[in-house]
Amino acid sequence: MSIHRHSFIRRHRPAVPARAPRRRLAAFVLAPMLALAAAGCSAGGSGSPAEADVGADDTTPVTITFWHGLSSTHEVAAVNAVLAKFHQKYPYITVQAVSGQTDDKVNQAIRGGTAPDVASSFNAANVGGWCASGAFQDLSADIAADHVDMSQIPQAVQSYTAFDGKRCTMPWLADTFGLYYNKKLFAAAGITAPPKTMTELTADAEKLTAFNPDGSIKTAGFMPYLGTYQMVTEHLVTSWGGKWLKPDGTSNVASDQAFAAALTWQKNLVDWFGAGKLAKFKAGLGDEMSAQNAFETGNVAMMVDGEWRTAFIKSDKSDVDYGTAPMPVADDKPELYGSGYVGGNVIGIPKGSKHPAAAWKLVKFLTTDTDAVASFADAIGNVPTTIAALDSPELTLAQDPNFATFLEVFKNPATSTTPASPDGGAYLTNFGPFAEKWQNGQVPDLQAGLAEVDKQNDAALKLSQ
Amino acid sequence: MGTLSLATRTARRPPGPDPQTSPAVRAKRRRTRVRILLFLSPWIVGFTVFLAYPLVMTLWLSFTNSDMISSPHFVGLRNYRYMFSDDPQIWQAVRNTGWLMAVMVPAQVLFALGVAMVTARLKAGAGLFRTLFYLPALAPPVAATVAFVCLFNPSSGPVNKILGLLGVHGPLWFDSPVWSKPALTMLTLWGSGTMMVIFLAALLDVPAELYEAAELDGTNPLQRFRYVTLPTISPVVLFATVTAVIAALQYFTQAMVASQTADGSIQAPPGYPGGSTLTFSQQLYTAGFTQFHMGYACALAVVLFIVAMVFTVALLRRASGFNTEEATQ
Numbered sequence: 001m002s003i004h005r006h007s008f009i010r011r012h013r014p015a016v017p018a019r020a021p022r023r024r025l026a027a028f029v030l031a032p033m034l035a036l037a038a039a040g041c042s043a044g045g046s047g048s049p050a051e052a053d054v055g056a057d058d059t060t061p062v063t064i065t066f067w068h069g070l071s072s073t074h075e076v077a078a079v080n081a082v083l084a085k086f087h088q089k090y091p092y093i094t095v096q097a098v099s100g101q102t103d104d105k106v107n108q109a110i111r112g113g114t115a116p117d118v119a120s121s122f123n124a125a126n127v128g129g130w131c132a133s134g135a136f137q138d139l140s141a142d143i144a145a146d147h148v149d150m151s152q153i154p155q156a157v158q159s160y161t162a163f164d165g166k167r168c169t170m171p172w173l174a175d176t177f178g179l180y181y182n183k184k185l186f187a188a189a190g191i192t193a194p195p196k197t198m199t200e201l202t203a204d205a206e207k208l209t210a211f212n213p214d215g216s217i218k219t220a221g222f223m224p225y226l227g228t229y230q231m232v233t234e235h236l237v238t239s240w241g242g243k244w245l246k247p248d249g250t251s252n253v254a255s256d257q258a259f260a261a262a263l264t265w266q267k268n269l270v271d272w273f274g275a276g277k278l279a280k281f282k283a284g285l286g287d288e289m290s291a292q293n294a295f296e297t298g299n300v301a302m303m304v305d306g307e308w309r310t311a312f313i314k315s316d317k318s319d320v321d322y323g324t325a326p327m328p329v330a331d332d333k334p335e336l337y338g339s340g341y342v343g344g345n346v347i348g349i350p351k352g353s354k355h356p357a358a359a360w361k362l363v364k365f366l367t368t369d370t371d372a373v374a375s376f377a378d379a380i381g382n383v384p385t386t387i388a389a390l391d392s393p394e395l396t397l398a399q400d401p402n403f404a405t406f407l408e409v410f411k412n413p414a415t416s417t418t419p420a421s422p423d424g425g426a427y428l429t430n431f432g433p434f435a436e437k438w439q440n441g442q443v444p445d446l447q448a449g450l451a452e453v454d455k456q457n458d459a460a461l462k463l464s465q
Numbered sequence: 466m467g468t469l470s471l472a473t474r475t476a477r478r479p480p481g482p483d484p485q486t487s488p489a490v491r492a493k494r495r496r497t498r499v500r501i502l503l504f505l506s507p508w509i510v511g512f513t514v515f516l517a518y519p520l521v522m523t524l525w526l527s528f529t530n531s532d533m534i535s536s537p538h539f540v541g542l543r544n545y546r547y548m549f550s551d552d553p554q555i556w557q558a559v560r561n562t563g564w565l566m567a568v569m570v571p572a573q574v575l576f577a578l579g580v581a582m583v584t585a586r587l588k589a590g591a592g593l594f595r596t597l598f599y600l601p602a603l604a605p606p607v608a609a610t611v612a613f614v615c616l617f618n619p620s621s622g623p624v625n626k627i628l629g630l631l632g633v634h635g636p637l638w639f640d641s642p643v644w645s646k647p648a649l650t651m652l653t654l655w656g657s658g659t660m661m662v663i664f665l666a667a668l669l670d671v672p673a674e675l676y677e678a679a680e681l682d683g684t685n686p687l688q689r690f691r692y693v694t695l696p697t698i699s700p701v702v703l704f705a706t707v708t709a710v711i712a713a714l715q716y717f718t719q720a721m722v723a724s725q726t727a728d729g730s731i732q733a734p735p736g737y738p739g740g741s742t743l744t745f746s747q748q749l750y751t752a753g754f755t756q757f758h759m760g761y762a763c764a765l766a767v768v769l770f771i772v773a774m775v776f777t778v779a780l781l782r783r784a785s786g787f788n789t790e791e792a793t794q
Binding site for chain 1: 551619621637734
């Protein structure tokens with residue numbers, strides 16, 4: 001019925017006047033779309049480089065916003081304490097700190113033109129994307145103008161906070177990784193010292209492992225199953241000195257024999273346990289960032305973890321009797337012993353910051369003021385990122401021998417990190433599923449599999465060009 | 466004669482503007498148009514800002530290299546070429562999404578229909594059971610997923626403990642590449658109360674005299690379902706299927722939360738375990754929001770939109786139970 005009615009209207013509608021309203025309607029619909037298109041294609045804000053602090057301070061009172069990802073009570077209190085020191089030094093700058101922010105939120109705020117004046121992140125893998133896209137402003141001019149001595153920041157740390165010649169972030173404390181071991185379980189198994197090579201690690205892991213009568217794992221000497229807490233390829237492959245990317249930014253996992261060697265060692269230990277048993281054991285482990293962490297409860301005798309665990313063990317009131325050591329290294333690479341993986345928090349000035357000069361003062365203070373860096377590191381149990389703060393007598397953490405291990409790893413020249421890439425570390429995202437397949441026995445030819453990963457990483461990299 | 470008169474009248478008309486288009490008439494028309502546009506404006510603004518503009522921009526961005534921060538630049542079909550030939554995860558995501566459409570959608574429709582039929586026939590406690598079956602639909606998806614992962618934890622969860630008491634060696638559920646999608650399907654079935662309510666309303670709407678007539682004709686319950694119930698409720702079944710298919714194509718929250726909760730670490734690879742819960746929408750999210758490839762994410766969104774359209778149109782065309790007379794009207 002309605003078809004006929006429509007036909008009738010169409011036949012009798014005067015042709016000429018009808019078009020005008022239709023055109024107008026179209027214009028009415030299209031005009032706001034074009035306006036939106038003009039406004040919305042890229043992020044708002046001026047995008048101009050941060051104004052350099054040239055000494056002649058503008059002391060007009062200003063309030064700046066600072067987003068950070070820390071959220072637990074003691075961490076937020078530590079941030080507020082260091083910001084109070086900043087306000088004491090710069091009374092005309094008030095900082096409004098917003099805790100618990102994520103990288104996704106920061107990205108959306110930058111895209112929407114509502115970015116904070118200063119933002120920090122736990123994820124240095126995003127630095128490449130931020131620098132390449134201009135999401136975070138290049139700080140080189142400010143650094144040069146204020147004569148900031150960058151040599152006080154170790155080389156590995158400098159490398160993960162900049163990308164392609166653009167220093168768009170500064171390091172705000174770091175995380176280093178090493179081996180945690182349970183002294184009580186070591187003594188019971190007759191082991192006197194932490195392993196230094198991967199062969200020793202395997203032998204100790206086997207000695208320390210206990211099974212239930214039904215064959216399931218009761219205590220794991222070491223969890224080789226990738227994806228268990230901090231046991232991921234990037235933390236493992238440093239023991240073989242693996243380099244993820246070639247100097248030109250293309251993927252290196254097939255060319256660098258470290259990857260095949262590391263994965264082979266890992267798979268051998270997985271097979272000793274049985275992948276199915278490890279998967280089930282992993283599923284039953286307590287939450288990593290809680291007092292039920294399997295190392296804290298004594299269900300895992302050795303594990304790779306960051307320096308923050310020392311603070312967690314204290315705050316969780318765990319009674320685990322433990323020690324720390326650098327990660328064991330490949331048998332044929334003894335020179336690497338003492339080094340490890342380093343990653344960390346970064347801080348910078350997003351595009352669209354309304355007060356870049358004041359924002360830079362905050363970034364500079366938080367990342368280079370020895371007292372600010374050392375006291376904040378003490379408060380949240382992370383590694384300070386300047387040599388001066390590392391050697392500062394104010395750093396009480398250094399007196400804890402378990403924490404001192406991580407400070408030594410941090411200072412080691414062979415300590416390395418995962419390099420920044422313009423796609424937020426997509427090479428790691430691609431490697432994850434491959435490693436999962438590998439440890440479950442679904443990769444028949446390791447070398448061919450790694451070559452395929454290289455191909456995938458290089459194709460993904462081209463998307464950013 | 467009549468024709469001549471008309472010609473004469475036309476010739477006699479005084480020169481000047483056509484009264485049809487005189488300034489007064491034009492002004493009146495303009496006012497009318499403005500009035501119409503003003504009445505339409507809430508819809509126009511909503512349609513433009515929330516539908517047309519995002520659609521057009523998504524299409525445009527799919528042909529660019531864009532990170533949504535710096536200006537996009539045109540790259541032609543590169544994003545589409547990468548999708549079909551180079552993306553290492555996309556086919557896994559397509560297979561997983563296809564599995565959800567082929568298994569989860571029919572299971573959900575059949576389960577909701579079955580529950581609705583049972584609760585429609587209940588003589589006592591119908592209200593209680595309808596409420597009980599509907600209640601899970603009110604649970605927030607994230608909370609429900611976290612709870613399911615804990616219940617199905619192979620080591621400490623009650624499901625495997627109970628199975629163990631019955632002598633059954635429970636699988637790894639959310640930690641097994643084989644069992645993760647069936648576990649997600651169970652989560653969906655548990656939360657399909659909304660679909661159940663829609664079916665229930667349709668079932669209660671079937672005229673009782675049709676059943677009486679069919680019974681008089683000597684039909685059995687299966688025949689009554691096939692020849693009375695199903696034809697009457699088929700538009701509702703179609704609606705439920707179309708919305709479930711679209712929901713499966715966009716399946717995101719539960720898969721993402723389940724994989725992260727089951728893996729238990731911050732660095733969970735997408736689709737843990739073994740890429741088995743990686744859906745098309747998750748791949749889109751990863752590309753756009755963590756890898757700065759918004760142009761590529763837009764290309765994925767365009768393909769998803771086309772696939773959803775194709776499935777919807779195909780389902781509408783194939784639905785023999787749909788009232789064809791109404792469809793053409």
